[in-house]
Amino acid sequence: xxxxxxxxxxxxxxxxxxxxxxxxxxxxxxxxxxxxxxxxxxxxxxxxxxxxxxxxxxxxxxxxxxxxxxxxxxxxxxxxxxxxxxxxxxxxxxxxxxxxxxxxxxxxxxxxxxxxxxxxxxxxxxxxxxxxxxxxxxxxxxxxxxxxxxxxxxxxxxxxxxxxxxxxxxxxxxxxxxxxxxxxxxxxxxxxxxxxxxxxxxxxxxxxxxxxxxxxxxxxxxxxxxxxxxxxxxxxxxxxxxxxxxxxxxxxxxxxxxxxxxxxxxxxxxxxxxxxxxxxxxxxxxxxxxxxxxxxxxxxxxxxxxxxxxxxxxxxxxxxxxxxxxxxxxxxxxxxxxxxxxxxxxxxxxxxxxxxxxxxxxxxxxxxxxxxxxxxxxxx
Amino acid sequence: xxxxxxxxxxxxxxxxxxxxxxxxxxxxxxxxxxxxxxxxxxxxxxxxxxxxxxxxxxxxxxxxxxxxxxxxxxxxxxxxxxxxxxxxxxxxxxxxxxxxxxxxxxxxxxxxxxxxxxxxxxxxxxxxxxxxxxxxxxxxxxxxxxxxxxxxxxxxxxxxxxxxxxxxxxxxxxxxxxxxxxxxxxxxxxxxxxxxxxxxxxxxxxxxxxxxxxxxxxxxxxxxxxxxxxxxxxxxxxxxxxxxxxxxxxxxxxxxxxxxxxxxxxxxxxxxxxxxxxxxxxxxxxxxxxxxxxxxxxxxxxxxxxxxxxxxxxxxxxxxxxxxxxxxxxxxxxxxxxxxxxxxxxxxxxxxxxxxxxxxxxxxxxxxxxxxxxxxxxxx
Numbered sequence: 001x002x003x004x005x006x007x008x009x010x011x012x013x014x015x016x017x018x019x020x021x022x023x024x025x026x027x028x029x030x031x032x033x034x035x036x037x038x039x040x041x042x043x044x045x046x047x048x049x050x051x052x053x054x055x056x057x058x059x060x061x062x063x064x065x066x067x068x069x070x071x072x073x074x075x076x077x078x079x080x081x082x083x084x085x086x087x088x089x090x091x092x093x094x095x096x097x098x099x100x101x102x103x104x105x106x107x108x109x110x111x112x113x114x115x116x117x118x119x120x121x122x123x124x125x126x127x128x129x130x131x132x133x134x135x136x137x138x139x140x141x142x143x144x145x146x147x148x149x150x151x152x153x154x155x156x157x158x159x160x161x162x163x164x165x166x167x168x169x170x171x172x173x174x175x176x177x178x179x180x181x182x183x184x185x186x187x188x189x190x191x192x193x194x195x196x197x198x199x200x201x202x203x204x205x206x207x208x209x210x211x212x213x214x215x216x217x218x219x220x221x222x223x224x225x226x227x228x229x230x231x232x233x234x235x236x237x238x239x240x241x242x243x244x245x246x247x248x249x250x251x252x253x254x255x256x257x258x259x260x261x262x263x264x265x266x267x268x269x270x271x272x273x274x275x276x277x278x279x280x281x282x283x284x285x286x287x288x289x290x291x292x293x294x295x296x297x298x299x300x301x302x303x304x305x306x307x308x309x310x311x312x313x314x315x316x317x318x319x320x321x322x323x324x325x326x327x328x329x330x331x332x333x334x335x336x337x338x339x340x341x342x343x344x345x346x347x348x349x350x351x352x353x354x355x356x357x358x359x360x361x362x363x364x365x366x367x368x369x370x371x372x373x374x375x376x377x378x379x380x
Numbered sequence: 381x382x383x384x385x386x387x388x389x390x391x392x393x394x395x396x397x398x399x400x401x402x403x404x405x406x407x408x409x410x411x412x413x414x415x416x417x418x419x420x421x422x423x424x425x426x427x428x429x430x431x432x433x434x435x436x437x438x439x440x441x442x443x444x445x446x447x448x449x450x451x452x453x454x455x456x457x458x459x460x461x462x463x464x465x466x467x468x469x470x471x472x473x474x475x476x477x478x479x480x481x482x483x484x485x486x487x488x489x490x491x492x493x494x495x496x497x498x499x500x501x502x503x504x505x506x507x508x509x510x511x512x513x514x515x516x517x518x519x520x521x522x523x524x525x526x527x528x529x530x531x532x533x534x535x536x537x538x539x540x541x542x543x544x545x546x547x548x549x550x551x552x553x554x555x556x557x558x559x560x561x562x563x564x565x566x567x568x569x570x571x572x573x574x575x576x577x578x579x580x581x582x583x584x585x586x587x588x589x590x591x592x593x594x595x596x597x598x599x600x601x602x603x604x605x606x607x608x609x610x611x612x613x614x615x616x617x618x619x620x621x622x623x624x625x626x627x628x629x630x631x632x633x634x635x636x637x638x639x640x641x642x643x644x645x646x647x648x649x650x651x652x653x654x655x656x657x658x659x660x661x662x663x664x665x666x667x668x669x670x671x672x673x674x675x676x677x678x679x680x681x682x683x684x685x686x687x688x689x690x691x692x693x694x695x696x697x698x699x700x701x702x703x704x705x706x707x708x709x710x711x712x713x714x715x716x717x718x719x720x721x722x723x724x725x726x727x728x729x730x731x732x733x734x735x736x737x738x739x740x741x742x743x744x745x746x747x748x749x750x751x752x753x754x755x756x757x758x759x760x
Contacts (some may be wrong), residue, residue, distance in 0.1 A: 042702065048431075048690060071677065071702040078678040079698045087694035177735040185594040297451065310428060314467035318459045322422065322451040329709055331425040 005012040005144055005186025005213040007032075007245040007266070010239045015360040018236065019265035020351055023059075023245050025143035025212075026184055027083060031060035032245065032266035033350050035095060035257070035343045037274065040084050044340070045274050046333040049087045051310065055337065056344035059091040059143075061269045063102030064136050069119050069126070073139035081141030093144040095270070096133045096175075098190075099218070099250065102151040110150070112170060129296045130174035131141045140190075146216065146249075147175040149190040154223035161194040165203045168192045178211055181296045186213035188247060191236060194219055195228045200236045208241060216247040217265075221256065226372065229256065233263040240264075254283070254346055255372035258363050261350055273339030278332040280324045283342040285367060288374060289317075291335065309341035310334070381661030384565025385524055385593040385624040387412075387646070395740040397618065397644035400731055403439075403594075403625050405471040405523035406473040406564055407463060410438035412625065412646035413725045413730050415637070416473060417654065420448045422456075422466050424720070425654050431466045431690065436724035437719065439471040439524075441649045445480030449499050449506070453519035473524040476513045476555075478570075479598070479630065480530040492531070492550060494500070509510060510554035518561045524598065526629075527555040529570040534603035541574040548572045556590055566593035571616060574599055575608045580616045588621060596621045596627040597645075601636065606752065609636065613643040616661050620644075634663070634726055635752035638743050641730055653719030658712040660704045663722040665747060667696075668754060671715065676701045682757045689721035690714070 004026050011020040034317070037044045037052060040063045044052050052060065062082060066096055067073070079085050084091055097163045101107065105117035114129030133148035148171050150164040174190055179187050189207035193199035207215060217236060220229050233248070237260075238247050247267035248260045257268055273283065280291040282303045291301060302312035311320065311334035324333035353362035361371045385407050391400040399536060401412045415434060417424045420443045424432050432440065442462060447453070462472055481487065485497035489543045494509030513528035526550050530544040552569055554755050559567050569587035573579035587595060600609050613628070617640075620626050627647035637648055653663065660671040662683045669683060682692035683700070691700065691714035703711035726748055735744035743749045 041708055042699070043708050043710040046713070047425075048710075049694065050690075066706075070706055072697070075678050075698060075702075079680050079696050084680075085696070085699045087699075100548040107401055219628065279618070298455050299465075300459050310430075316459050318451070318455060319422070319465045319467075322455075322465075322617075325436075326421040326446075328421055329713070330423040330428075333426070333428070333709070361760070375747050 001183050003182050003186070004182075005245070006349055007243060009242070009335055011354060012020050013354050014357065016262040016363070017352075018261045018267060018354050018359045019264055020354040021245075023091070023264060024265070025059075025186070027055075027089060027143050028058070031351060032251055033261045033347055034267050035061060036061045036166040036267065036269040037340050037343075038063070038269055040271075042082065044336075045278065047340075048099045048338055049336055052088075052204060052340065053090075055309065056348060057340060059093060059333045060086075060088055061093045061095065062086065062140070062142065063097070063100060063138065064133060065097035065104070065128075065372045066095075066098060067140060068128075068136045071105040073136040077139040077141070080231050083132060085148050090154040091144070093143040093252055094137050094140050094142040094146065096137065096146040096148040097128050098133070098146075098188075099151045100147040101221075111358070114148070130171040131178040134180065136176035138185065141185070141202060143181075143185060144188060144214065145185050147154070147172045147190055149192055149218055151192070151219055151222075152194060154194070154219070156194060158196060158247060161192075161196055161199060163241070165192050165199050169203065169206050172210060173224045174303065176212075188212060188214040188216050190216045190218040190249070191240075192219050194288045195224055195232060195233065197235045200232060201239060204239045212244075214247060216249050218249050220248065221251045226256070230259055230263075233260055233265065235265040251310050252371045254343075255370055257346065258350065258366075258369040262359070262363055273343050274336045277336030277339040280321075280331060282335050283339050283371070287367075287371060291317060291321050292324055303335070303338050307338065307341060307345070309338045311338040333349070381563050383566070383593050384562075384564050385625070387594070387623060387713070389622070390512060391734060393734050393739045394737065394743050396642040396743070398641045398730075399644055399646060400628070400734040401625075401646060401747070403646070405566070406524050407469060407471045408438075410489060411731060413637075413641045413727055414439060414647050415727045416647065416649040417440045417605070417720050417723075418443075418467060418651045420647055420651075421450070424657065424716070426716055431717055432468075433470075435689065435720040436728060437613075437720060440468055440542045441473045441475065442466065442520070442522065443477070444480065444513060444520065445477035445508075447474075448454050448477060448508075451499050453516040456518045456630050457519040457521070463521065471524070472522040474520050474522040474526065475629070476517065476526040478513070478526075478529040479531045481508055486641065486742055492529070492547060493520040499520060509557040510551040514555050514558035514560065518559070518565065521565070522532040523565060524568060524594065525559075525565045526568050527570055527618065529553050529572055531572070531599055532574060534599070536574060538576060541572075541576055541579060543645045547570050547580050549583065551588050552587055552590060556592075568592060568594040568596050570596045570598040570629070571620075572599050575604055577612065577615045580612060581619055584598060584616060584619045592624075594625040594627060598629050601631045606636070610643075612641055613640055613645065617644040617648060631720055633752045634723075635750055638728065638730065638746075638749040639676075642743055653723050654716045657693050657716030657719040660701075660711060660715060662715050663719050663751070667747075671681060671697060671701050671711075673706055682736075683715075683718050687718065687721060688726070689718045691718040
């Protein structure tokens, strides 16, 4: 059986574990380290696919949890699968629904079979199991799909973390069995284990035995702190097979991405550029810019003079500020566009620095490598 | 002094009074009959300028009333005038604020000097006079600006209509005097008079004496009914100078536009394509399509197979319906784009039919010439 998702290594950094490569999928390839914007409900909020492509994004993400509830996997399938539905003919990744069920849903019951929860849309009781997650993701038809995993909160006690890993491994085997399109969609495993390094190692080892086409780290950036995240990354990433892509789920600030690349991570997704964009928070090379600030009322400059995004090429800070205060969609649209372009410029610069042997310098000296959350409001 | 706005006639239809032409402005020309999408607060809601241009729109409109209150004329001027502010380097028209003050505002007092009203944003008392309207429109810097007029409701009694015309003519002279950039911005007069044909004629005659670079008809599509509108159009449009552009303000459904073109109107603006687009109402050659309808849940077709807009080239009715139910901006964005493109295809077909001598046929046989409001919900 052909493997639908293949990692091609181009270079490994000599001073860090950073890797330059490409991931090949049935809908084309993307350069790694890669950032994937999040299209929760089948759209990167407010943006047409052409604009998303113009930011340099090559692979995008959609959420199984949301699309399962609305419009439903059968509807997406009848509308021609997620690529046609979202008008995105490049690579797409769907998560398994696990993270959303455990973080958003009103959970009724968790058993070894799966989770029963209340739909946030109509209150209906819904069951999500490894089999159901695979069924939905097979219908959606993304190039990369994720195993259904148990995601404990960052502060979960050790006993829960251990139990969650046992269940995650059990579910991983269920997912492998239930995956009906293994020749067309690459199923990635998800390493859980919280801050417990031994547990992470055990989880990684058992998942590697399943010989999946890619591996992710889950349960990070959930409040465990930057130090713990780095520790888990440094310890766990190296355990993952070098010939397969590695994905750090739901991360993060530029600082987190640069640090994770140094530990050998290839793929990232995060709602920060779009969610913060909708709140008038712009990412810039010199830190956050909050465009509602009255400082910008009559500021004719673009968000960043050196940025080549649509917003920076056409609109002043003053005009963008006005659109936010006037409640116009254009404000969220422009800052989301800018922020995704900021992330893609960051990724391109990271790739360039690895290619030219300057990544270690980049991670030490580039201001973006130190751009983390500055206060509560900036949390993921 | 150079005249900033010039009408160039290309052809007059032999069977109707329809005219084919071009309007030349300091920021370029546009083909007439023309439809101008409305950017109330300095943005066509949800659309980037590139998309607006891709619909075939050549001239756009912005609202003095809204921009005066927020962000204020001085702010727009310091941000480089409305062209730079909105990132639209083509022709722009601003209305005078008259219609909005009389239809939206909490009016405190109307005198021969102007109107005092309460700001809908912060409750502040604001005065709008002919002088202030000119000051604001001079600051905004549109290519075509409108005189400040009194706009009585459609069912206003004859005495109020007469008084409003007297005041409108008085304000017209005040506007001419106060207009500080007459060499850069063309000031259009607005013919009022409700359904009273003599009053319309008197208003037109006195405005024509002012030798303005263009003339508009106001106070139509305000509930007077299609028959009355046609009567006023047929009677009044012919009184306006042939060598100047004629603008029917705030109109309308495709049916209204085709009929008004037949009477010799050159320019139109209306919020219908965008406002209805935000409500999932799509204009099509065969009538309205309400995309929230469950009929479309698994409909893989585009809104209109023959349409070349971005929405129709990329998205299914089923996906668009989903975006509306999911509260995603993409729904309003896609249907607004489609609807503006629908209007611009209509205008292009009207122009083509005049050019080829088939306009009379077009207005009798094309289904769009009979596409009016079908029920209360479709009113302007």
